Amino acid sequence: MKTLFLLLSALAAFWLTAFADLDQANDACPGTVEQSLFTDAGTTVGRTSDFSCSCLPGSNISPDVIYEYTPSVTYDTYVSLCGSDFDTGLSIRTGGACPGTTEIACNDDSCGFRSAIRLFLNGGQTYWIIVDGYNGAQGNYQISVVEVAPPVPHPPRPVNDLIIQTFGDTLSLRWSPVTTDVNGNPISVWFYRVFAAESLSGPRTYLGLSYDTSFVRADELAPNPKRFYVVTAVN
Numbered sequence: 001m002k003t004l005f006l007l008l009s010a011l012a013a014f015w016l017t018a019f020a021d022l023d024q025a026n027d028a029c030p031g032t033v034e035q036s037l038f039t040d041a042g043t044t045v046g047r048t049s050d051f052s053c054s055c056l057p058g059s060n061i062s063p064d065v066i067y068e069y070t071p072s073v074t075y076d077t078y079v080s081l082c083g084s085d086f087d088t089g090l091s092i093r094t095g096g097a098c099p100g101t102t103e104i105a106c107n108d109d110s111c112g113f114r115s116a117i118r119l120f121l122n123g124g125q126t127y128w129i130i131v132d133g134y135n136g137a138q139g140n141y142q143i144s145v146v147e148v149a150p151p152v153p154h155p156p157r158p159v160n161d162l163i164i165q166t167f168g169d170t171l172s173l174r175w176s177p178v179t180t181d182v183n184g185n186p187i188s189v190w191f192y193r194v195f196a197a198e199s200l201s202g203p204r205t206y207l208g209l210s211y212d213t214s215f216v217r218a219d220e221l222a223p224n225p226k227r228f229y230v231v232t233a234v235n
């Protein structure tokens with residue numbers, strides 16, 4: 001009996017772990033209310049078809065579920081069904097009452113046969129997100145509504161082989177193209193910034209930018225008998 005109890009306890013623990021996030025969206029209006037970025041899982045099996053997606057043939061016969069989503073702030077948003085196990089369709093609607101008067105985005109296949117949409121969703125505006133299927137398809141879905149992280153700017157990287165030449169008072173700088181950031185990751189350099197300084201640790205004066213790997217200034221040297229130069233790659 002003790003063994004059976006332990007087994008049942010283990011099964012209960014597994015159930016709680018495996019399905020703790022299963023929140024099963026509503027079959028029809030009103031949609032399950034979400035007010036911030038969220039992830040969820042559920043199934044369309046056994047549901048009815050109440051909606052259809054403009055981009056998805058046969059979605060009128062595929063069972064569907066619906067979320068009502070009102071973000072508090074505007075996000076560059078990625079709505080994904082990529083973890084689902086069937087041929088999904090995804091529709092986002094807004095305006096009026098559930099399920100919204102206007103479909104603003106629709107996707108059939110984005111990740112294999114699953115669907116995903118990226119778009120800006122406005123803070124304070126209500127959207128309805130419909131999980132549907134292609135031509136009668138149904139199954140278990142996983143949905144994630146996440147913010148698309150803004151790109152991480154690379155720290156400016158000084159060029160490391162600066163060649164300085166002078167012709168009278170004319171300064172000429174040359175350097176090799178920078179192709180990686182300070183961590184060795186590939187980068188695409190937009191341009192280079194050129195700075196001058198009176199000492200290695202002193203304040204820098206911005207001289208200009210170059211879209212190439214060279215920089216020339218005609219009257220740089222006469223008032224500045226001793227200068228240090230730094231060129232940084234900007235991407």
Ligand SMILES: [Ca+2]
Nearest residue numbers: 049051059062
């Ligand atoms: Ca449907």
Ligand SMILES: [Ca+2]
Nearest residue numbers: 027048050064
């Ligand atoms: Ca439904």
